Amino acid sequence: MFKIAVIGASGYVGGELLRILSSHPGVEVMAAHSRKYAGDYVYRVHPNLKGTLTLRFTGEDPVKLAGEADLVFLAVPHGASVKVTPEIMELGVKIIDMSADFRLKEPSAYELWYGYKHPRPDLLGKFIYGLAELHRDEIRGADFVAAPGCNAAAAILGLAPMARSGLISGDVVVVDVKVGSSGAGGKPSPATHFSERFGVIRPYKPAGHRHSAEIEQELEFVSGRRYKIAMSAHAVNIVRGILATSHVFVKPGDLDQRKVWRAYREMYEGEPFIRFVRDKKGLYRYPDPKIVVGSNFADLGFEIDEHTDRVVVLSAIDNLVKGAAGSAVQAMNLMLGFDERTALSQPALHPV
Ligand SMILES: NC(=O)c1ccc[n+]([C@@H]2O[C@H](COP(=O)([O-])OP(=O)(O)OC[C@H]3O[C@@H](n4cnc5c(N)ncnc54)[C@H](OP(=O)(O)O)[C@@H]3O)[C@@H](O)[C@H]2O)c1
Known part of the structure; x- marks a missing residue:
């Protein structure tokens, strides 16, 4: 059994990590850290875990806790993670950071997008971006992983095949995101x-969303080209879920369904958590966040708009699962040598 510590365990992502890890046969959560709820049972904050986890939150020093674990998840806000990560790195403990503190390779991007000077730019290169569909082999050998942002994960998974296959014409891709509370x-x-x-339906970030930086970085990783992401984000009336609608302009000769399908198949053939949704019948003919709630699936689809030489790429995930804890456990499985699907194969809820 590998010993796991979760720092920031009282938060939504922390709770989701505890939920998923509780059904994992090869790991044991030895510590759930919370400053606010130290001493309380975990189920007081995460009532869905009553009868599943008998653990109490601990308020012990996160670095000390990490030292007793094989792997630590840091599910704390950006800026808080980088305060403890360097010390934990020295202990030889594997880390999966859920915050943005180690996602970006370029130190100046933190000033531009997050408004702070990164205190340890020397460590940025030591973290692998934690999206298995793009970085599987690197994650397998990694000690330190930076889990993706939720909106970024949705957009990247949808757009990566278009970028990789050179189907995007021009330098700008418009990404419209709707996200739950x-x-x-x-x-x-x-x-x-x-x-x-x-x-x-609140446009909370019509321009300048921070996750643009990750999307640009990762699309460059798959394509060798730097695209500009013109991103707008809206808060909508759901609790879980993200729909990313990306508008990709292509050359008229590339407005070909078979070409687009091929791009997706070539990149995602055999991927355990990618599903294509493009049905001629039924209610759910395109990806819809309602259909992935509670699961680690990313539902992807597209439609061709001949009128404007546009491919509309649709991508739906549960922000707390594929957009956070699910992708992170998928990365953990790779880092610790488990089957990547372990503890992640439950289907989504329906209806919700
Ligand atoms: N929500 C999402 O959909 C999502 C998706 C992907 C990534 N993320 C990232 O995952 C991280 C956690 O997000 P969340 O949604 O779970 O946030 P959250 O619900 O606010 O939880 C964060 C937890 O971190 C702890 N914390 C807060 N400030 C801290 C500090 N300065 N030092 C140590 N612990 C601190 C708090 O626990 P105590 O006060 O009890 O210690 C809090 O419960 C964030 O970096 C977020 O950007 C979130």
Whole structure:
């Protein structure tokens, strides 16, 4: 049994990590860290885990806890992770960081997109971007992984085949994201108050979304080309889920369904958590976040718009699973030598 510590375990991502890890046959969660709830049972904060986890939160020093584990998940906000990560790295413990602190390779990108000077730019190159579909072999040999951002994961999975196969014409791709309330984490704010949040389609970041940086970095990784991501994000009236709708302009000769299908098949053939959704019948003819809730699946699809030489790429994930804890456990499985699907193969809920 590998020993796992989860720091930030009282948050939404921490809770989802605990839920998924509780059904993993090869790991044991030895510590769930929370400053606020130290001493309380985990199920007080994550009531869905009552009868599943008898653990109590601990408030011990995260670095000390990490030292007793084989692998530690840091499910804390960006800026908080980098305060403890360098010390943990020296202990020889594997790390999966859920925050943005180690996702970007370029130090100046932190000033541009996050508004802070990265305190340890020397460590950025030591982390592998934690999306198995793009970095499987590197993750397998990695000690340190930076899990992707939720909106970024949706957009990257949808766009990577288009970028990799050279189907994108021009340098700009428009990405429109709709995200549920859990994407903002568990900490309440005026914007998440029920009266203000219920029923919204709120454009919370029409321009300048931070995840643009990750998407640009990873599309460059698969294609060797630097695209500009013109991203707009909306908060919508669901708890879990993201739909990324990307508008890709192509050359008229590339407006060919078979070419587009080939790009997706070539990249994702055999991928355990990628599903193609493009049906002529039924209610769910395109990817829909409602259909992936609670699962690690990314549902991908597209439609061709001959009128504007456009391929509309649709990508749906559960932000807390494929967009966070699920991708992270998938990476953990690779790092620890398990079958990548372990603890992740449950289907989504329906109806929700
Ligand atoms: N929500 C998503 O869909 C999603 C998806 C992908 C990635 N992420 C990333 O995953 C991380 C966690 O997100 P979340 O949604 O779970 O947020 P959250 O619900 O706000 O939880 C974060 C937890 O971290 C702990 N924490 C807060 N500030 C801290 C600090 N300065 N030092 C140590 N611990 C601190 C808090 O626990 P205590 O106060 O109890 O210690 C809190 O419960 C973030 O970096 C986020 O960007 C989130």
